[in-house]
Amino acid sequence: MTAFKIPLRQYVGLLRHYLRSQRSSIMGLAVLLVAGLAMQLVNPQLIRYFIDSAQQAETNEALWIAAALFIGVSLLQQLVTVAATYISENVGWIATNKLRGDVAEHCLRLDMTFHKSHTTGSIIERVDGDINALANFFSNFVITLASNLLLVVGILILLFREGWIVGAGMSVFVVLAIYAIQYIRKFAIPHWGKLRQISADFYGFLSEHLEGTEDTRANGASDFVMHKFFSLLRVWLPVRIRAFLGWAAMWITTLVVFAIGNAVAFALSAYLWRNGSITIGTVYMIFYYTELMAKPIEKIRTQMEDLQKADASIVRIRQLLDTEPAIRDGAGTPLPAGPLPVTLDDVTFAYESGKATLDGIDFRLEPGQVLGLLGRTGSGKTTLARLMLRFYDPQSGVIRLGDVPIRDAKLYDLRRRVGMVTQSIEIFQGTVRDNLTFYDSAISDERIVRVLGELGLDSWFRSLPDGLDSKLESGGGGLSAGEAQLLAFARVFLTDPGLVILDEASSRLDPATEQRLEAAVTKLLHGRTCIIIAHRLATVQRADCILILDNGRIAEFGNRETLAADPESRFSRMLEVGMEEVLA
Known part of the structure; x- marks a missing residue:
């Protein structure tokens, strides 16, 4: 078995980056921990003083002083512990939330290839589960480890003051204890990494099938899903057991080490007391220090356990952050204002180096024109739309909006100037305003209300209890298919794009809603270039040009009226026999 090897500079780099803004809190935490350490070293001295005074003093004054000091120091130590815990938890959550935000933002920047190859659940497990495992690493790992090591060193120094035999004996015990814990740790580390990976796979599977519950039930696949569910659990369980056994081995090793430490302390104290070298109070102090030494060693053990969890999580988070998006942001060449002309120059694209989905696509769409894009399922229509938004980049060829290659434009600018409406609508849990903007x-709210009115949603808007502040349910619960589709149109037109892509955008609408939408779209498309991907002839009646794709190649391209009048054209045959028949 091999342990994860994380360079020290990666640990230091993470800590420096995510704790830089909390220097004052870190300094305060360090002061509190050092103060707590000093009080832990003082208390055994007070107890020795109390015991020896009880045997020798003729009055109780010394006992009262010792007792008062002990109680006062103990109470102050508890207050310091509470304050240190509060600060360390704050530091940990602020740092992990910042890291969580960075990882989530990085995932959003990654291209569609990444998101198609990773389930939602596995990404969530990395963004949340792995980062939660780092909470203690960020909150107090370095300071707590350092303070515990200082506590052990402080105890050994005080024991050496009582006698070199006691100091040397306990020093050997500490060295062997730390070596034993570090030795047993390496057998547990690999299992924590496997455990986190299996956890990500399981939650990815669970998320995917919970989202598709309706399809699973409708197709009678519930038994298959449950079989897969229990198969993953069967794989998960032995890894979880091995990881637990690794943790248990460290815990048992610690118990055995502490028992040996107590035995050593007992033997040395008995020998020195019998020789008259130490008092009864000193004997108790040695035992107290031995028991006290168990705490930092135990803390070091748990810190090592947290570190082995952090090892696995840091590896996975580092791998994710090191994943570079295939889609690079452009240099920032501005796109022209107004309706955008579209030019494709010998564009070829294939998914995952397979057969070309688009092969040698050449055409130009003039500004303000409407293109009807037709073709069988799998001919490349939706792929062409995705290339326009740079969800993917073609392997060869150039796509231009105006005279600007879209690779040269900023992604933010490109996706503000190119709007897309699909038949699959995402409604998020939140207000109407947030869903639209x-x-x-x-x-402005006035502009939102105006667009809703132009889309024929004014009566729906007036029925909302809180207007634009009304809450919508995740997935569009409470909305009809038509209302959800019209809200998707509103989103696009609020960004005022120069190019609009409608990908089967009216396929879910009833005839009455579609008729209402047609009138609104006519108005809203004025002064914009548009590409309409459709399976129905009625949808492309507004088109100026027709482009028919067949197996990723252009089968026909031209003016709609010219093609319709040419009895030899594919589009003319579609008009004669029905587009559904031709594309079947």
């Missing part, structure tokens, strides 16, 4: 405060 995606938290863009620059979009």
Whole structure:
């Protein structure tokens, strides 16, 4: 078995980056921990003084002083512990939340290839589960480890003051204890990494199938899903057992080490007391220090346990953060204002180096024109739309909006100027305003209401109890398919794009809603370029040009009226026999 090898500089780099803004809290925590350490070293001295005074003093004054000091120091130590715990938890949560935000933002920047190859659950497990495992690493790992090591050193120094035999004996015990704990640790580390990976796989599977519950039930696949569920649990259990046994081995090793330490302390104290070298109070102090030494060694053990969990989590988080998006942001060439002309110059694209989905696509769409994009399922229509938004980049060829290659534009600018409406609508849990603007405060409420009115949603809007502050359910619960589709249109037009892509956008609408939408779209598309991906002829009646794809190649491209009048054209045959028949 091999342990994870994480360079020290990666630990230091993480701590420096995510704790930099909390220097004052870290310094305060360090002061509190050192103060607590000093009080832990003082208390055994007070107890020795109390016991020896009880045997020798003729009055109780010394006993009262010793007792008062002991109680006062103990209470102050508890207050210091509470304050240190509060600060360390704050430090840990602030640091991990910042890291969680960075990882989530990085995932959002990654391209569709990454998201298609990772389930939602596995990504959530990395963003949340792995980072939660680092909470203690960020909160007090270095300071607590250092303070516990200082406590052990302080105890050994005080024991050496009582006699070199006691100091040397306990020093040997400490060295052997730390070596034993470190030795047993390496057998547990690999299992924590496997455990976190299996956990991510399990929650990814669970998330995927919970989202598709309706399809699973409708197709009678519940038994298969449950079989897979229990199969993953069967794989998970032995790894969980091995990880637990690794933890148990460290715990048992610690108990055995502490028992040996007590035996050594007992033997040395008995020998020195019999020789008259130490008092009864000193004997108790040695035992107290031995028991006290168990705490920092135990803490060091748990810190090592946290470190082995952090090892696995840091590896996985580092791998995720090191994953570079295939889609690089452009240099920032601005896109032209107004309706965007579209040019594709010999564009070829294939998913995962397979057969080309688009092969040598060449066409130009003039500004303000509407293109009807037709073709069989799998011909590359939706892929073409994804390339326009740079969800993917073609392997060869250039896509231009105006005279600007889209690779040269900033992704943010590109996706503000190109709007897309699909038949699959995502409604998020939140207000109507947030669902329409995606938290863009620059979009005024008046403009939102105006667009809703233009889309024929004014009566629906007036029925909302809190207007734009009304809450929508995740997944669009409480909305009809038509209402959800119209809200998707509203989202796009609020960004005022120069190019609009409608990918089967009216396929879920009833005839009455579709008719209402057609009138609204006519108005809203004025002064914009548009690409309409459709399976129905009625949808492309507004098109100026028709582009028909067949197996990733352009089968036909031209003016709609010209193609319709040409009896030899594919589009003309579609009009004669029905597009559904031709594309079947």
